[in-house]
Amino acid sequence: MSVSGKFCAAAALAVSLGIAVGGASLARADERAAELFQLCATCHGDDASGNFLYGAPAIAGMAEWSVKTQLTKFRDGQRGMHFDDIFGMRMRPMALTLRSDEDIDRVAAHVASMPATRPEAELHGGDAANGKTLYAPCVACHGMDGEGREQLSGSPLANVSDWYLLRQLENFKAGVRGGRPGDQTGAMMRAMSGTLSDEQVMKDIIAHIMTLAK
Amino acid sequence: MIDRYLVALSTYASDIDDLILLIGVLVGFWFILCEVAFFYLIWKFRAKEGVRAQYMSGEDPKHKRWITWPHLLVLVCDLFIVVGAVRVWYDVKQNLPEPYETVRVIGQQWAWSFVHAGPDGKIDTADDIKTVDELHIQVGKVYHFKLEARDVLHSFSVPVFRLKQDAIPGRIITGWFEATGTGEYDIQCAEICGIGHGVMAGRIIIESAEKHASWVSSQSPISLAAVATP
Numbered sequence: 044m045s046v047s048g049k050f051c052a053a054a055a056l057a058v059s060l061g062i063a064v065g066g067a068s069l070a071r072a073d074e075r076a077a078e079l080f081q082l083c084a085t086c087h088g089d090d091a092s093g094n095f096l097y098g099a100p101a102i103a104g105m106a107e108w109s110v111k112t113q114l115t116k117f118r119d120g121q122r123g124m125h126f127d128d129i130f131g132m133r134m135r136p137m138a139l140t141l142r143s144d145e146d147i148d149r150v151a152a153h154v155a156s157m158p159a160t161r162p163e164a165e166l167h168g169g170d171a172a173n174g175k176t177l178y179a180p181c182v183a184c185h186g187m188d189g190e191g192r193e194q195l196s197g198s199p200l201a202n203v204s205d206w207y208l209l210r211q212l213e214n215f216k217a218g219v220r221g222g223r224p225g226d227q228t229g230a231m232m233r234a235m236s237g238t239l240s241d242e243q244v245m246k247d248i249i250a251h252i253m254t255l256a257k
Numbered sequence: 258m259i260d261r262y263l264v265a266l267s268t269y270a271s272d273i274d275d276l277i278l279l280i281g282v283l284v285g286f287w288f289i290l291c292e293v294a295f296f297y298l299i300w301k302f303r304a305k306e307g308v309r310a311q312y313m314s315g316e317d318p319k320h321k322r323w324i325t326w327p328h329l330l331v332l333v334c335d336l337f338i339v340v341g342a343v344r345v346w347y348d349v350k351q352n353l354p355e356p357y358e359t360v361r362v363i364g365q366q367w368a369w370s371f372v373h374a375g376p377d378g379k380i381d382t383a384d385d386i387k388t389v390d391e392l393h394i395q396v397g398k399v400y401h402f403k404l405e406a407r408d409v410l411h412s413f414s415v416p417v418f419r420l421k422q423d424a425i426p427g428r429i430i431t432g433w434f435e436a437t438g439t440g441e442y443d444i445q446c447a448e449i450c451g452i453g454h455g456v457m458a459g460r461i462i463i464e465s466a467e468k469h470a471s472w473v474s475s476q477s478p479i480s481l482a483a484v485a486t487p
């Protein structure tokens with residue numbers, strides 16, 4: 044091999060090594076996310092479609108910003124720290140196991156990248172037609188199709204388990220969620236939940252939200 | 258003695274430490290003695306040219322006394338431990354001194370929650386203070402705790418008190434403690450209770466009378482409602 048041939052070979056080797064290393068670090072980030080998600084899968088399911096028995100809602104395909112917001116709220120004690128928040132108390136320590144903001148970002152990206160699932164209806168007796176009318180005031184913050192509004196921190200609601208939505212509305216209304224000092228966005232929703240007069244109203248709205256699932 | 262190395266802050270912590278020390282010393286004494294004897298015998302009766310190993314059935318009293326004598330001596334040591342343990346058990350678990358106040362301690366997956374008596378000094382009244390992961394008590398006062406579990410087995414463990422009590426769903430278990438110093442310390446769960454067991458940590462905040470009183474007034478449901486209403 045000539046000198047220039049050797050040089051070319053060395054350069055090619057260096058470049059391919061560089062690509063391999065770069066690729067490996069990308070792969071490593073994915074690996075880390077998948078590793079972190081293993082914990083989530085024990086309750087939320089391998090496909091993140093939720094588990095009624097554990098009280099863990101479907102989160103597959105949930106908007107990345109929303110997963111991040113909620114994980115941060117759990118970690119910082121704005122969610123899952125109320126005396127009567129039995130289910131929030133199960134989730135909070137899981138968020139505490141995410142050691143850094145980067146880990147929260149990684150697992151949130153992972154959850155968001157999963158294909159959304161269509162949760163089975165568990166609630167009965169909701170009137171979707173009536174719910175559609177009642178949903179009108181919610182559109183501003185949660186979007187016409189329940190897709191969520193990042194600017195207003197309104198969580199996505201479509202493709203979320205109905206029993207979970209009902210529990211959240213009841214929690215907001217009872218001050219179990221959205222009542223911690225410093226939780227301004229929670230307080231916004233808590234104020235809104237005051238307008239829902241009873242469980243039937245909540246069920247009607249949720250029946251409508253269930254029709255929005257994609 | 259142990260409290261020179263590990264903070265001890267309850268009236269009965271030193272009793273428990275002393276008992277553990279007593280057990281440690283007795284067991285340690287026999288452990289070292291046995292190891293020395295074993296190694297000595299292994300060395301003394303190591304393989305030698307022209308000496309065959311003997312089979313011993315262990316029925317001959319001459320051989321058996323190597324077991325019977327230590328056995329009797331260990332039983333005597335046991336007596337000391339049993340007497341000490343029964344005394345401590347009675348003081349810590351059975352003879353509850355009159356309480357200054359009672360606090361409800363509730364374990365659930367995966368947090369500790371507490372019902373403090375509030376300004377009127379009684380639990381199960383309207384002015385109770387409910388908290389999660391934070392127990393506030395006053396130093397130098399006898400507290401009774403009513404321990405419950407909302408789902409599965411947990412164990413209420415406060416290392417600085419040397420206190421550990423299982424919480425059993427469906428039962429309300431009463432115990433007591435009296436803190437001898439102030440500060441903020443760990444509360445743990447000491448019974449495997451699911452995937453979050455290892456992070457089921459709370460804090461106990463032991464306060465002077467004045468500090469405790471000001472915490473109580475800052476947490477009364479009325480002043481809290483003023484902060485939380487949106």
Ligand SMILES: [Cu+2]
Pocket residue numbers: 364365410411412446447448449450454457
């Ligand atoms: Cu536990």
